[in-house]
Structures are given as structure tokens and as C-alpha cells.
Amino acid sequence: MEIKVENLNFKYNDNDVLSKINLKFNSGKIYGILGRNGSGKTTLIKLILGLLKQNSGNIYIGKENSTTINFKKLSKLIAFVPQDYESQTDISVIDIVLMGRNPYLNTFQNPSKEDYKICYRVMENLNLTHLSNYSFSKLSGGQRQMVLVARAIAQETEFIVFDEPISNLDIKNQHDVLAFIKNMANRYGKGIIVSIHDPNLANRYCDNIVMLKDGQVFKNGLSKDVFSENTLKELYDIDFNFIENDIISHYKIN
């Protein structure tokens, strides 16, 4: 499947946030979206998910236009992992993961044994089984993030969109989640769109990179072609060095 963004423009009130965005995302690849705070990464993700409506331009999810596709159908094609999700209610972890099965259920239909099996398998793969009866609202930010990843995987969609999935995670979990995501793309052919701040991790795990700057696509291409010391300096306004395969940033304190 392909997600195609065509000549997209979006404003909040009178402020241009995204202008003339043209992008294509394909199944089986990981696309990292980079850009400084406020550059429009979350806005682009919300537009793809149909949570915001563009002022002009089109987004195609496969052959369907995002403005006319029905929500249930969209939920079987794209899953979303938000930055965080605060639940005030005392809902258990397994019930959160089971929400990933909602697109496959009719109104008032309870999840089947098969739905439970899918959710428990995903939780086992993410080492979350021991948390299944915990209250979601009492977990740490990082644990909540892992549970939201599990919910998205249980949704069994062609694409998964992650908004900064590793921002709350310790270094080991950052690599675990990104390696897991990479496996989803390489082994199961899922398309992954992930907004991410760390260029080093993006370089290591993403096939393609989209850099947003001043509301426009600044660079778009294969990671190996896009990442350079000059490009990163232009994007973030600090110096970078490439040492073998690692990208090291240098911030001078005056």
C-alpha cells in the first residue's frame, strides 16, 4: 500500500504550518520524520490520520482519499501511537491493548478468544505480559508508551504511525522498540512513519528520512543520501560530526 501526500497546505488560524508538502510512503519501509520543535511533524501525522483537515491538497491512503474514507476502514489500514495518553479511568493494560481490536468488532461485540490471543502474543513479544492486569494510569510514562505500541501492533494494520515513540524510554527500551519496529517493516512488510528527534537513531533504524523545516520539506530521501554534516547543521543549527556510522552533535556553550 502507498500513502501519498499531494501538494498539502495547512494553517492553524492564519499561521501557515505546512506548505506544498509532497511525499510518498510505502509498505515495508521505515520513514523517519525529523525537524525542530514546532516544525510540523505532529501536524503532518494528524493530517495523515484524518485528525486534522488540510486547507488544500490531498492525502491518498491506498486508492482512497483521506477526506472520504470511513473511520473504521482507516483504522484497519493505519494504527497510531501517540506521544502519550493519560487515562483517568482505572482501565487495565490488557483492556488498553484490546482496544487495538476495536476496528474488527461490531458495536457492543466483545473481543473473541482470538482477539485475546493476538493481544497476549504482542504483549509477550514486547515483554509486557507481567503488566497485563496492572492499571494503565498507574504505569510510568515509558511503560505506558510500550503499552500503546502493543495496542497499535494488535490492530494489525498495513501502516503504523508513531509520534515520538521513544521520548520517554530508557536507552535499552529505545533500541528495543526501534528494533521491533524495524522487524515489523522488514519481516512483516508494514509501512512505518515515525517522528523522531535523535538523528543517530534515525540513521540507524530508518530507511528513508523526511526533514521538515519552516513548514516545508527540506530534505526527503534514503537515510544514507540525506544525512550529512552540512544538512544536519542547516536543520538544527549546531555542528555535527560523523564518526564511522555514528552521528555526534556538538553544542558549544558560550
Ligand SMILES: Nc1ncnc2c1ncn2[C@@H]1O[C@H](COP(=O)(O)OP(=O)(O)OP(=O)(O)O)[C@@H](O)[C@H]1O
Ligand atoms: N492546536 C493548535 N493551535 C494552534 N497552533 C498549533 C496547534 N498545535 C500546534 N500548533 C502550532 O503548529 C506548529 C507545528 O506544531 P507541531 O506540533 O506539528 O510541531 P512538531 O514538529 O510536532 O513539534 P515537537 O517536536 O515540539 O513535537 C507550531 O508552531 C505550533 O505552535
